[in-house]
Amino acid sequence: MKVFAVKLSVFLLITYFMGFVLEQLYQNKLPETICNKYDWVFSKKNEKYDVGFLGSSRVLNMLDADTIEKTSKYSAINLGFSGTSLQEQYLILKKLYGNGCKFQKIYLQLDLFTLITPTLAYSYPFHEYEFLSDLSDNDVEEVMRQFKPTYRYFLWKYLPFAKYAEFNTRYSFTRVLSGHCYNSDEATIIHKGFEKPAVRVSSERTDIFRTLHSKRLDTIVYNCDSVTASYADKIIDLAKKNGSLVTVYTAPLYKDVKSRYSNHKIFTNRIKNICEKFNCGYYNYGEDEMCNDSSFFNDGTHLNAKGTSYLSLKLAETLFNKL
Amino acid sequence: MLFNSFSFLLFFPIVTLLYYILPHKYRWAILLFASCFFYMYFIPAFILVLLFTIVLDYWVGLQMEKAPGKKRQILILSLIANIGILFIFKYFNFFNTNLAVVAERIGWNYPIENLRIILPIGLSFHTFQAMSYTIEVYRGNQKAERHFGIYALYVMYYPQLVAGPIERPQNILHQFHTKISPTYVNIVEGLKRMLWGMFKKMVIADGIANMVNPVFGNPESYLGISCVVAAILFAFQIYCDFSGYSDIALGASRVMGITLMENFNTPYFSRSVSEFWSRWHISLSTWFKDYVYIPLGGNRTSKTKLYRNLIVIFLISGLWHGASWNFVIWGALHAFYTIFALIIVNNYFNLNKAGDVRKPKLYKAIQIVTTFLLVSFAWIFFRASDLGSALKFISQCSTGYYDYFSGILKAAEHNKGLALLKTIDPLILHRNLTHIWPILFSILILLNFDIVLYRNRGIFTRAFTIKKLPLRWGFYFLLLFYILFFGSFHNSQEFIYFQF
DSSP, rough: OHHHHHHHHHHHHHHHHHHHHHHHHHHHGGGGOSSSSHHHHHHHSOEEEEEEESSSSHHHHHHHHHHHOOOOOOOOEEEEEEEEOHHHHHHHHHHHHHHTOOOEEEEEEOOOHHSSSHHHHHOOOOOOOGGGGTTSSSHHHHHHHHHHHHHHHHHHHHHHTTTHHHTTTTTOHHHHHHOOSSSSSSOOOOOOOOOOOOOOSSHHHHHHHHHHHHHHHHHHOOOOOOOHHHHHHHHHHHHHHTTTTEEEOOOOOOOHHHHHHHTTTHHHHHHHHHHHHTOOOOEEESSSGGOOOOOGSSSOOOOOHHHHHHHHHHHHHHHHTOO | OOTHHHHHHHHHHHHHHHHHHHHHHHHHHHHHHHHHHHHHTTOOOGEEEEEHHHHHHHHHHHHHOOEEEEEEEEEEEEHHHHHHHHHIIIHHHHHHHHHHHHHHHHHHOOOOOOOOOOOOHHHHHHHHHHHHHHHHHHHSSSSOOHHHHHHHHHHOGGGGGGTOOOOOOHHHHHHHOOOOOOOOHHHHHHHHHHHHHHHIIIIIIIIHHHHHHHHHOOOOGHHHHHHHHHHHHHHHHHOOOOOOOOHHHHHHHHHHHHOOOOSSSOGOOOOSSHHHHHSSSSHHHHIIIIIIIITTTTTTTOOHHHHHHHHHHHHHHHHHOSSSSSHHHHHHHHHHHHHIOOHHHHHHHIIHHHOOTTSSSSHHHHHHHHHHHHHHHHHHHHHHHOOOOOEEEEEEESOOOEEEHHHHHHHHHHOHHHHHHHOOTTEEEEEESSHHHHHHHHHHHHHHHHHHHHHTTTTHOOOOOOHHHHHHHHHHHHHHHHHHHHSSTTOOOGHHHHHH
């Protein structure tokens, strides 16, 4: 057994060393390849923007940064990421500030979906694989522990290469070697982070109808999640500390969808309280007349191209007197 | 708990360490506790089903020894209880649905509704293992186990609890009683086998799953050639999925010094379907042979009865895998292949009398390929979600060849290299998948290993031995990092046989 113990130790030592070397290789090589919006946003170093729009898919697909720039002449970037919780949005913003990026103003999209328990709102609320190189950051650790089992966090942190092995389809060996992306998300990157709403085959009305009849919307009454809501405070606080003004807005929600949530006003009040606390401006497009017109919507919670253009113009108007 | 999970990566060394640290008299307890934890990791409540069969069959074993005159009745009681549980959880809805359909046809208002229950994981496996115990005690081949904990461990032993091998009490019970010291050979051979199993499951099986699942899910969107390639790849997927599981199970058990029975012996090198069944899922095939086929008369009976026995055995085997018509057809196809070979090939081509030695290699190769294709065709019924989907898939296999080949010819005029390769690619694999070529290359590694294994008559330790240490270790590292680079971790699939 002594022989076994010695051989096993040597084997593990070599494995550890090889893992360590590979991890260094990955960490150096991966940022060189931009494959998706996260890569693109995190590649920004020491850049200055007049305005950044932060949020989930209700920013990603609903805020055209090009339109904002053309209308207002202010430089804009869409920082919306599909299915991201406020916790993740906080980490994204922190990383950007850490990279030396400056924003005169941050527009933060808050609504009912962003303030409830993230696992109810999004199928995968924290994209941990986008933060694997930041595991030593305390905030990343805190969010990781909220969403992932602790042992996995430690495994990724202390076992070399484990984190890249687990997500090897995303961080493939071929990507590291060739610097080539398998599925580059160029469309989003070209439009300054804005992903155009999908063109639906079925009619818009059918989609809205489908959304309204989905079980999730019909039966669940949501409550505000205090931990998640505290990240709205953290985001605003972080932005202010980095010299950015913060404006909060609520994106439009189709009227019939909103009426399903009997307590939606509680969330509006909560958002107003946050804004008062930090002295931020607040635009509630959830009460806008466009919410009554299904021709602006792709589904109950997302705008179509027409709606996106309309909202982008409206938000651009608010920029003129505020910057 | 899945073998290919981080949880198991922690679970296995802890359990093994505790197993060896504890005195022999307590080892059964740590293994039983670990097995309960392993099983309850899926759906905890189902352990009650297991507990019921364990208590019943433990009592049955003792009673059969206590009252030999009544042991037939006691055995029947045990079989009814075990099969009854299996029937309720697995087959009730199937038979009930079909009865309802028949009733509707004849205008009878059928009142019984389907049960709303989930099939406990690995139910068919541990039920068959439990039945094996009572039958062997009945036959006098095995003494009734007096130690309740050890009997419970026999049914619940975690490496083979949810997907076999389906053990016989003679093979395993005595090993739980024997004091086992850790040995270099056991631990190293066990770990090697686990590594090989992980490679098969995580790289090949899960990798292929990502390729073929879309095709089986929506065959109408694919050309016929894509469906054919998907069917062939599925044959590798299921082999690597199940034999990979068995390798990990055998390896994990070997590390603890407990030897489980072999479950696979290079099945795709079989030269007939009947040979395939002596090499595929051996623990189940021998179970059916020992407890159903031979009691029915086996081979030593008239031809008509022999064919009947074969049909019965394959239909039961089909139903064992799943309560659905596609599994029945899958079993029936294998029965047809076997009987067809017996009637036509043996009678008219006189193959058995020729003798293996004189047959040229090409002839053997043709036999192997033919058997593989027949088995792969049958797998379509196994993989499909229902009979309708299987038939739709098969009909789709015959479409679109003209478009495909004319497309290639047109593309060849304008494209070369990778661009041309992408038009040839029958699964349109390049669209969403990153690891196609490494996975296809890993199939070659598998085939190469299976050839070595085949030549070594299925003896794993001989096939996996490379004498020079640097080469040996190089191979281990190659496998390990191949898994890390190309294995499925984040989107790992459950083992296919868990559902049975």
